[in-house]
Amino acid sequence: MDNYEKMIELAQSAMKNSYSPYSDFKVGACLKTTSGKYFVGTNIENSSFGASLCAERSALASAVSNGEKNFEAIAIVSSSNNFCPPCGICRQVLSEFGDDMKVILAKSPKEYAVYNLSELLPHKFFEGDMK
Numbered sequence: 510m511d512n513y514e515k516m517i518e519l520a521q522s523a524m525k526n527s528y529s530p531y532s533d534f535k536v537g538a539c540l541k542t543t544s545g546k547y548f549v550g551t552n553i554e555n556s557s558f559g560a561s562l563c564a565e566r567s568a569l570a571s572a573v574s575n576g577e578k579n580f581e582a583i584a585i586v587s588s589s590n591n592f593c594p595p596c597g598i599c600r601q602v603l604s605e606f607g608d609d610m611k612v613i614l615a616k617s618p619k620e621y622a623v624y625n626l627s628e629l630l631p632h633k634f635f636e637g638d639m640k
């Protein structure tokens with residue numbers, strides 16, 4: 510059971526808490542662990558723009574802080590009418606925990622597209638490249 514609709518609803522709920530006074534672009538994310546738990550995140554901006562945190566990394570920080578490191582999928586929603594693909598930094602950070610994760614880009618619980626993280630981030634930089 511993939512539960513993508515539930516994940517999208519949870520991401521939409523988290524998006525309501527977005528702190529995005531600079532871009533006025535709200536993003537919500539919901540990560541599902543392989544053990545079936547859900548962790549949400551939203552984007553948190555800062556007056557020093559580079560210090561802003563994306564919703565995906567916000568969800569990941571919450572999950573890892575709660576002892577989770579194995580993920581099945583992440584759903585991402587935004588306040589625009591378009592899909593919100595994860596930025597390059599988030600792709601790299603998510604891939605630290607596995608390339609098999611599904612990435613669900615959603616406009617609503619009924620309208621979404623599913624990708625594999627590995628197809629969104631081919632040829633990623635990884636630990637083996639430092640040897």
Ligand code: THU
Nearest residue numbers: 532534536552563564594595596
């Ligand atoms: N943002 C995310 O939260 N996730 C993405 O994948 C793309 C961008 C946020 C960061 C910033 O708060 C706003 O969207 C505009 O870039």
